[in-house]
Amino acid sequence: MIKPLIQYFLALALAPLFSGVINRVKAFFAGRRGVPVFQLYFDLYKLVHKTPVYSRTTTWLFRAGPVAGLAAMLCALAFLPFGGRPAFLSFEGDLILLAYLLGLARFATVLAALDTGSSFEGMGASREVQFAVFAEPAFFLALAALARGGGGLSLAGIFTNLTPSAWFTASPVLILVTGSLFLVFLAENSRVPVDDPNTHLELTMIHEVMVLDHSGPDLAFIFYGAALKLWVFGSLIACVILPRHSGSWLVDAGAFILAMSAIAALVGVVESVMGRLRLLKVPYLLMTALTFSILALIFQAGR
Amino acid sequence: MLLAVVSVGVLIVSAVFSFCLGRNPLKASAAGAAGAVLASLIGLVPTIKTLISPAKESFSLPCSLPIGSFTLALDPLSAVFLFPVFILTAASAVYGLDYLKPLAGKKPLGTAWASFNLLSAAMVLVLLSADAVPFLMGWEAMAAASFVLVVFEHEKPQVRKAGLIYLVAGGCGALFLLFMFALLSPSSGSLVFSSLARPAGAAASAAFMCAVLGFGLKAGFIPLHIWLPEAHPAAPSHVSAVMSGVMIKMGVYGLLRVLAILGAPPSWWGGLLIAVGAVSAAAGVLFAMAQHDLKRLLAWSSIENIGIITMGIGLGLLGRALSNPSLAALGYGGALLHVVNHAFFKGLLFMSAGSVLHSAGTAELEALGGLLKKMPFTAFFFFFGSAAACALPPLNGFTGEFLIYLGAFKNSGAAEPAAFPALIAIASLAATGALACAAFAKAGGSVFLGEPRSNRFEKLHDAGPLMKASMALLAALCAALGLCSPLLLRPLAGAVTPLSVPFPLLDAGANMLYVSAGALALIALAVCAWAFRSALSRGRAPARGVTWDCGYAAPTARMQYGASAFTQPLTDFFQPLLRKARAYPAITEYFPGAASFSTEARAVFYNHLYAPVGAQLKRLAFRYTWLQHGQLQLYLLYIVIALMALLVWKL
Numbered sequence: 040m041i042k043p044l045i046q047y048f049l050a051l052a053l054a055p056l057f058s059g060v061i062n063r064v065k066a067f068f069a070g071r072r073g074v075p076v077f078q079l080y081f082d083l084y085k086l087v088h089k090t091p092v093y094s095r096t097t098t099w100l101f102r103a104g105p106v107a108g109l110a111a112m113l114c115a116l117a118f119l120p121f122g123g124r125p126a127f128l129s130f131e132g133d134l135i136l137l138a139y140l141l142g143l144a145r146f147a148t149v150l151a152a153l154d155t156g157s158s159f160e161g162m163g164a165s166r167e168v169q170f171a172v173f174a175e176p177a178f179f180l181a182l183a184a185l186a187r188g189g190g191g192l193s194l195a196g197i198f199t200n201l202t203p204s205a206w207f208t209a210s211p212v213l214i215l216v217t218g219s220l221f222l223v224f225l226a227e228n229s230r231v232p233v234d235d236p237n238t239h240l241e242l243t244m245i246h247e248v249m250v251l252d253h254s255g256p257d258l259a260f261i262f263y264g265a266a267l268k269l270w271v272f273g274s275l276i277a278c279v280i281l282p283r284h285s286g287s288w289l290v291d292a293g294a295f296i297l298a299m300s301a302i303a304a305l306v307g308v309v310e311s312v313m314g315r316l317r318l319l320k321v322p323y324l325l326m327t328a329l330t331f332s333i334l335a336l337i338f339q340a341g342r
Numbered sequence: 343m344l345l346a347v348v349s350v351g352v353l354i355v356s357a358v359f360s361f362c363l364g365r366n367p368l369k370a371s372a373a374g375a376a377g378a379v380l381a382s383l384i385g386l387v388p389t390i391k392t393l394i395s396p397a398k399e400s401f402s403l404p405c406s407l408p409i410g411s412f413t414l415a416l417d418p419l420s421a422v423f424l425f426p427v428f429i430l431t432a433a434s435a436v437y438g439l440d441y442l443k444p445l446a447g448k449k450p451l452g453t454a455w456a457s458f459n460l461l462s463a464a465m466v467l468v469l470l471s472a473d474a475v476p477f478l479m480g481w482e483a484m485a486a487a488s489f490v491l492v493v494f495e496h497e498k499p500q501v502r503k504a505g506l507i508y509l510v511a512g513g514c515g516a517l518f519l520l521f522m523f524a525l526l527s528p529s530s531g532s533l534v535f536s537s538l539a540r541p542a543g544a545a546a547s548a549a550f551m552c553a554v555l556g557f558g559l560k561a562g563f564i565p566l567h568i569w570l571p572e573a574h575p576a577a578p579s580h581v582s583a584v585m586s587g588v589m590i591k592m593g594v595y596g597l598l599r600v601l602a603i604l605g606a607p608p609s610w611w612g613g614l615l616i617a618v619g620a621v622s623a624a625a626g627v628l629f630a631m632a633q634h635d636l637k638r639l640l641a642w643s644s645i646e647n648i649g650i651i652t653m654g655i656g657l658g659l660l661g662r663a664l665s666n667p668s669l670a671a672l673g674y675g676g677a678l679l680h681v682v683n684h685a686f687f688k689g690l691l692f693m694s695a696g697s698v699l700h701s702a703g704t705a706e707l708e709a710l711g712g713l714l715k716k717m718p719f720t721a722f723f724f725f726f727g728s729a730a731a732c733a734l735p736p737l738n739g740f741t742g743e744f745l746i747y748l749g750a751f752k753n754s755g756a757a758e759p760a761a762f763p764a765l766i767a768i769a770s771l772a773a774t775g776a777l778a779c780a781a782f783a784k785a786g787g788s789v790f791l792g793e794p795r796s797n798r799f800e801k802l803h804d805a806g807p808l809m810k811a812s813m814a815l816l817a818a819l820c821a822a823l824g825l826c827s828p829l830l831l832r833p834l835a836g837a838v839t840p841l842s843v844p845f846p847l848l849d850a851g852a853n854m855l856y857v858s859a860g861a862l863a864l865i866a867l868a869v870c871a872w873a874f875r876s877a878l879s880r881g882r883a884p885a886r887g888v889t890w891d892c893g894y895a896a897p898t899a900r901m902q903y904g905a906s907a908f909t910q911p912l913t914d915f916f917q918p919l920l921r922k923a924r925a926y927p928a929i930t931e932y933f934p935g936a937a938s939f940s941t942e943a944r945a946v947f948y949n950h951l952y953a954p955v956g957a958q959l960k961r962l963a964f965r966y967t968w969l970q971h972g973q974l975q976l977y978l979l980y981i982v983i984a985l986m987a988l989l990v991w992k993l
Binding site for chain 1: 711712714715725729732733734735740744747748751752754755761765768769771772773775776777779780782783786787788791792793852853856857859860863864867868870871872875878879882883884885886887888889890891892899901902903907908909910911912915
């Protein structure tokens, strides 16, 4: 019982680190020194001590949005395996609840954005819900492909069942699932090529533009929620590519955190070597993810 | 059981009273509403008793019917449907008192209340019937009473059109049902459900298809749905709540009842229903997203939810066909749970949409905006219902879908025949969930959030006290059903027993316990986060400002993102299916003058499927107009000749 709790708080503590890793990798590629790895922690500390500014257009919904979003992410973490080890609320079907908790966070953010009455934020919200329509089926079918490998319907069960030998016998399936999850990861976390977190033009943003009017603690909640979301999707991928369970909790946890850092570094590389797609092309990218998932299912069925 | 019959009696008597009191609208309303509430309270007693301790009670009225008998029965399957019928009837009646008050003296309220109570009585009769004849009587009475309510505002041409389409759809559905019962009835001629049996050979599949078509017309399976998005918004909002919340479920109930009679299905029945459900769910929500009228959007969303329920039934049938009890249990259980859940959240949504319509006089999404500040209660209830409709935890919409997902996921890993339909169900549910979020964010966002798009809505009032009370009741039920889902499994296990082999639905109890635990954890975390947030800003008044507008000097409310703009990326992507009409001027000059933009969601299935077929039929029919000459005496002769021909054929 104590280990799942340690895992939970470790996730809470480490999640903001990976956006720092991404930024460092991007700085390395650009030949800059870059912001400190712990910058997000400093930002969060600074933001919670600020007094928020609220638009006169907004209502209670605007303030409830970040709270609901963060609560949903915190709740989702309670179901998320840590390095393939069960979380304290793991159960048969937790992957469904996890996906819908992410949906709740999205719905809360979108409504809070619309509450400002700003056309920029409306634009961001509109794009967010649009991309979700393509990302959700890809995500669910990727999980179904994994679940077909055995191990039941809990994420922990699936990942415990995933042994290194699976990478020899079912490598096409796992490669496709990893690819699909990675594309969904990029879209859901508003990374290049779907969205550019560093863009400075409201017209072209997605996630950033939805939170333009949030400030102070609200913005801190949103940043922290985004860091947790990065952790959620990243750890799903990390669990697929790192199926080794050594038996020692420390070794597993260490390897898992290394894998997470590697994924964050990969995101940094992707962001450095390519530009973002035109918004109209994003659905096609997510269609690719969906295709990967379906192909993975077909290969899995053929095994 | 007797109490359930009494509640039908109370509904009919109060309907007669309010019709006779029609001269005095206030008294007529009071009689109608009091009757509906009283009948619901009476009816809920045996319903809840049956749900808690599953048992079947029968009752026969000592009067004979031509070719049938007045046999009624209350079993857990009926009770699962009766529960929302009674609750929604009572809540809508209370809501309707406030809602219809401004119309007193302008509209025949006595007739409206009489039809409302008759509609409820007919639904209860359908659910209690254990014989095809009272079943069909209730079925037709339901269609007739709801028709009167649909054409309540018959001075509007589109309402008359909706009424006509509704009437035709109801008639066609009943024809299929007659044919189905003819196929099911044994040679003895008794139409009691217990004596109906599966016909031999292909006739069983024919009966199944008749059931799908007949009941699907009532439930609104795509492409049999065309009446639904026309008729539901046309009725007064409390009636829309009943129609969308429970009346269309009568189709689901009928289908389940007939499936219980038909017994062991071939697996393609399940596949067919999963396909129909997947299409109805995905296309239903897609069209919902494209609508511009709040009530119409909700009506389309009902089609979506019927699709989800149908997928559940399909998974149940498939499980039955493949002797896979867990799939059957989860599929049927999820479908039934969603029936109850949808009744409550859709009732809530229609009532809050009704409050908007009542107060602002329009439910046009593009015209409204910023209503949250004027109507805080209505807005809260709408967002509450939206979250449930998007199947977001911790509310009730999630639980039913969770069971269906669970069934589908369990079988996506099974052997081949079950895996493919299960994957279709998963993909459809996933896409539907995301699209529902888009549709409800659009609806709620453009009506309640931001700034008012017009100054017509300066003096809006929130919903009346009775309207608020009804909405609060339904919202509380949505929350309660979401948090107490493990307790609902026992009644569901009782309700699905007649449908297939007995099976352990209670196995899902552990999963549901965790879902409830997750929901409670979510609420606790939200409370903690809120408390933390309040503690952070204690003693510091937040600053007020304007919404970030890029420093633009003269922002207006009309510059907000509108409802069409919000969903434009998605509607454009699905334009081949949605076929929205759009008109905008091409800009040719450097300084374009006044411009206009219009977009319209069209009835694609009506325009491209039914209208051409109807036109052909009409052309064909015109050739035989000489048969239809207006001479009543000769029409009687036709009937006599037809009867004689039948006699000769049968002898």
